Amino acid sequence: MLEKAKNTQEAAKINWGKVKNILSSAGVLIALIVLSAILAILSPYFLEVENLMNIARQSAINSLIAVGMLLTILTAGIDLSVGSVLALSSVVMAILIKNMGINPLLGMIVGLGVGAFLGFLNGIMLTKLHLPHPFISTLGMMNIARGLALILTKATPISGFPPVVQFIGAGSIGVVPISFLVVIGVYIIYHIFLTRTPTGRYIYAIGGNIEAARLSGINVEKVLVIVYTLSGLMAAVGGLVLVGRVNAAYPLAGLGYELDAIAAVIIGGASFMGGVGTVWGTLVGAIIMAVIRNGLNLLSVSPEWQTVIIGSVIIGAVYLDVLRRRMETKTK
Amino acid sequence: MDEKTILLMKGISKSFPGVQALKNVDFDLMKGEVHGLLGENGAGKSTLIKILTGVYQKDEGEIFLEGKPVVINNPRDALNLGIAAIYQELALQPYLSVAENIFLGHEITKQSKLVRFINWKKTHEEARKILKELELDLDLNTPIKELGIGQQQMVEIAKVLSKNAKIVIMDEPTSSLSEKETEELFKVIFRLKEKGISVIYISHRLEEIFKICDRVTVMRDGEKIVTLNPKTTTKDELIRYMVGRTLEQHYPKIETKKGEEALRVENLTRKGLFENISFTAYTGEILGIAGLVGAGRTEIVRAIFGADPIDSGKIYIFGKERKITSPQDAIREGLVLIPEDRKTQGLILIQTVLDNIVLSSLPKYKKGLLLNYREMTNESFDLIKRLNIKTPTAKKVVKELSGGNQQKVVIAKWLTQKARIFIFDEPTRGIDVGAKVEIYNIMNELVKNGASVIMISSELPEILGMSDRIIVIHEGRVTAEFSREDADQEKIMKAATAAG
Numbered sequence: 001m002l003e004k005a006k007n008t009q010e011a012a013k014i015n016w017g018k019v020k021n022i023l024s025s026a027g028v029l030i031a032l033i034v035l036s037a038i039l040a041i042l043s044p045y046f047l048e049v050e051n052l053m054n055i056a057r058q059s060a061i062n063s064l065i066a067v068g069m070l071l072t073i074l075t076a077g078i079d080l081s082v083g084s085v086l087a088l089s090s091v092v093m094a095i096l097i098k099n100m101g102i103n104p105l106l107g108m109i110v111g112l113g114v115g116a117f118l119g120f121l122n123g124i125m126l127t128k129l130h131l132p133h134p135f136i137s138t139l140g141m142m143n144i145a146r147g148l149a150l151i152l153t154k155a156t157p158i159s160g161f162p163p164v165v166q167f168i169g170a171g172s173i174g175v176v177p178i179s180f181l182v183v184i185g186v187y188i189i190y191h192i193f194l195t196r197t198p199t200g201r202y203i204y205a206i207g208g209n210i211e212a213a214r215l216s217g218i219n220v221e222k223v224l225v226i227v228y229t230l231s232g233l234m235a236a237v238g239g240l241v242l243v244g245r246v247n248a249a250y251p252l253a254g255l256g257y258e259l260d261a262i263a264a265v266i267i268g269g270a271s272f273m274g275g276v277g278t279v280w281g282t283l284v285g286a287i288i289m290a291v292i293r294n295g296l297n298l299l300s301v302s303p304e305w306q307t308v309i310i311g312s313v314i315i316g317a318v319y320l321d322v323l324r325r326r327m328e329t330k331t332k
Numbered sequence: 333m334d335e336k337t338i339l340l341m342k343g344i345s346k347s348f349p350g351v352q353a354l355k356n357v358d359f360d361l362m363k364g365e366v367h368g369l370l371g372e373n374g375a376g377k378s379t380l381i382k383i384l385t386g387v388y389q390k391d392e393g394e395i396f397l398e399g400k401p402v403v404i405n406n407p408r409d410a411l412n413l414g415i416a417a418i419y420q421e422l423a424l425q426p427y428l429s430v431a432e433n434i435f436l437g438h439e440i441t442k443q444s445k446l447v448r449f450i451n452w453k454k455t456h457e458e459a460r461k462i463l464k465e466l467e468l469d470l471d472l473n474t475p476i477k478e479l480g481i482g483q484q485q486m487v488e489i490a491k492v493l494s495k496n497a498k499i500v501i502m503d504e505p506t507s508s509l510s511e512k513e514t515e516e517l518f519k520v521i522f523r524l525k526e527k528g529i530s531v532i533y534i535s536h537r538l539e540e541i542f543k544i545c546d547r548v549t550v551m552r553d554g555e556k557i558v559t560l561n562p563k564t565t566t567k568d569e570l571i572r573y574m575v576g577r578t579l580e581q582h583y584p585k586i587e588t589k590k591g592e593e594a595l596r597v598e599n600l601t602r603k604g605l606f607e608n609i610s611f612t613a614y615t616g617e618i619l620g621i622a623g624l625v626g627a628g629r630t631e632i633v634r635a636i637f638g639a640d641p642i643d644s645g646k647i648y649i650f651g652k653e654r655k656i657t658s659p660q661d662a663i664r665e666g667l668v669l670i671p672e673d674r675k676t677q678g679l680i681l682i683q684t685v686l687d688n689i690v691l692s693s694l695p696k697y698k699k700g701l702l703l704n705y706r707e708m709t710n711e712s713f714d715l716i717k718r719l720n721i722k723t724p725t726a727k728k729v730v731k732e733l734s735g736g737n738q739q740k741v742v743i744a745k746w747l748t749q750k751a752r753i754f755i756f757d758e759p760t761r762g763i764d765v766g767a768k769v770e771i772y773n774i775m776n777e778l779v780k781n782g783a784s785v786i787m788i789s790s791e792l793p794e795i796l797g798m799s800d801r802i803i804v805i806h807e808g809r810v811t812a813e814f815s816r817e818d819a820d821q822e823k824i825m826k827a828a829t830a831a832g
Contacts, residue, residue, distance in 0.1 A: 208680035
């Protein structure tokens with residue numbers, strides 16, 4: 001009897017913990033809602049379905065790249081090469097389909113494979129060559145992949161793709177963009193991966209304390225290679241969406257995308273020290289960035305000022321997080 | 333107080349949560365004296381020194397310097413009063429030159445209206461003067477990283493002199509020096525004495541105490557036991573003072589039946605750390621590994637566990653030779669390690685009790701592709717109950733538990749496995765007495781159920797109280813083996829310090 005009471009008490013406490021977790025990760029969600037409310041007041045067009053779908057479309061590429069970036073940041077790492085990997089994987093796909101006449105579906109799959117392979121190389125450089133920090137290996141890859149993309153295309157864009165390629169980036173079901181549905185699907189898969197599989201839990205453990213993870217028998221190197229491979233793969237998925245949307249593969253596509261992805265992850269509450277962060281936080285982070293850009297466009301704020309404001313939001317979001325943590329430790 | 337007394341510490345007490353580290357300790361130091369400070373690990377030497385150098389604040393007591401009461405709130409205060417310490421890990425900048433290092437933090441400058449420039453000429457002059465006083469032959473422009481460890485220590489001493497220190501504290505200064513370097517160091521210590529500087533000298537090596545100390549103070553369990561002149565005492569007497577006579581704590585040792593051979597290592601060697609280590613551990617017994625901090629014990633068990641490589645040697649597990657090159661290999665063979673520092677090596681502090689307990693055996697909880705949280709939660713609850721881990725819920729973040737409960741979480745992590753050989757590295761360091769007994773009881777339960785327990789400990793009473801058999805490591809070698817009946821503190825201490 002007593003046992004039972006204890007167990008229910010235990011269950012109740014766990015639920016309370018969950019509630020607290022949701023609330024704290026809801027911090028960014030609340031920020032998103034407040035932001036949207038302000039924009040809705042300032043510009044009546046903001047809440048129109050067409051505009052909301054615009055935001056969904058505009059946030060898709062960053063969302064896809066950011067979830068891969070989240071994995072690297074969870075392990076206390078980073079992937080600077082995602083923008084260049086996006087470009088190289090999409091121009092390889094474009095060359096295969098347009099210049100060599102390969103089946104478009106096969107071409108798309110090879111393109112994704114190129115992204116995953118470049119990410120795999122990032123992981124190998126980190127774990128086998130023992131480069132001191134992924135900042136370095138991925139910085140190198142960022143330049144290599146960009147250079148190869150320019151060489152392969154002789155620096156000219158490749159355009160005009162069959163409908164099947166355009167479908168993911170430009171298609172929609174009713175008013176809902178396909179790219180947004182892809183994002184939702186990808187995020188659900190990554191949520192399950194991170195919370196319900198051993199490898200997903202290892203990613204958090206490595207970011208929390210790499211030495212303890214190693215001494216607990218986790219194959220740290222293998223997990224890190226998986227993380228960077230997935231990051232490369234997600235950059236290539238982003239590339240697929242981009243090519244579909246603009247119906248062209250640019251060798252200079254994705255410039256600076258790594259910074260947008262990092263910003264989304266950080267605004268979404270992930271810790272740069274590793275071990276803390278959720279996919280939903282990152283998704284909200286990516287949407288917040290798109291909402292700010294969209295809203296500022298509606299309000300006719302110049303792109304130059306938009307950049308200044310995005311920068312301030314990044315700093316503000318992290319500072320809020322610092323304040324929240326300080327309050328938490330104080331109340332203890 | 334006599335005129336020659338430069339430092340007097342009176343009635344110093346200090347406690348940390350759960351431990352009284354110092355109890356009413358008196359200590360005095362004369363001008364130009366080399367005063368040895370002796371005691372086992374945990375005796376309170378470091379705490380006393382850290383209070384003197386401002387790293388810790390005393391709870392009670394007074395400090396007098398040259399007869400005047402002083403307040404030391406931080407390391408800067410201590411330095412300003414002329415108290416400086418040289419620690420085991422040297423605090424030099426490897427890429428800066430000898431001269432730069434000597435004056436780092438108190439550079440000699442010439443002042444212009446706007447900027448302070450470093451006066452290199454004067455810096456070199458002063459540095460040369462200090463080195464000359466110490467009769468050291470060092471090139472001022474050499475970067476520190478090109479010097480041997482002994483020479484680096486000399487630079488450290490020169491640096492202390494450049495700050496006009498009156499009291500120099502040396503903590504195990506010879507632990508990584510060769511014999512020749514040690515001789516050099518002693519010469520420098522004599523020169524410091526001649527200059528009227530006082531030295532507090534902490535060492536485990538009794539021969540050194542006899543060689544250079546004018547007086548020696550022995551500490552044990554946070555208390556000062558005695559201060560005496562080494563010329564009027566013997567090594568045996570000093571050891572007796574250090575270890576005391578009785579086992580004061582309670583050790584719940586139970587009788588178990590020694591079983592089969594569980595782990596045998598043969599001639600395990602890693603150059604520079606340990607050499608030709610051979611021993612055997614059996615099921616149903618606790619094998620104690622005694623020795624001083626830095627003797628190489630942790631390095632040995634980490635290598636057995638596959639966390640660090642070995643150069644040569646063989647490892648047999650239940651009679652079969654096994655190649656262990658990673659912790660995964662060891663865990664697969666049922667050999668697990670509870671590491672010496674639970675915070676940096678044992679736990680993911682920012683994760684929950686549940687996360688930590690299941691971490692090492694996650695694949696076990698897979699149902700299809702996904703983890704079964706119900707099963708993980710159930711097993712965690714069982715272990716929390718079995719090990720009496722005091723936590724309100726399994727979802728509590730481990731960082732917020734007490735040291736003893738954290739240690740139990742580390743142990744629980746391995747109980748989700750079918751482990752049969754448990755290596756505990758300093759299992760009760762920094763945890764309170766009650767939790768210690770609980771940890772001992774867990775070990776008892778393990779050996780009773782046919783596991784083999786290997787326990788590294790720097791606390792002799794613990795080694796004697798819990799081990800069925802004891803091996804002693806000194807400077808990376810096995811120097812003695814005792815059965816429970818044969819062992820006593822003095823024999824172990826002798827083997828651990830290679831004295832006598």
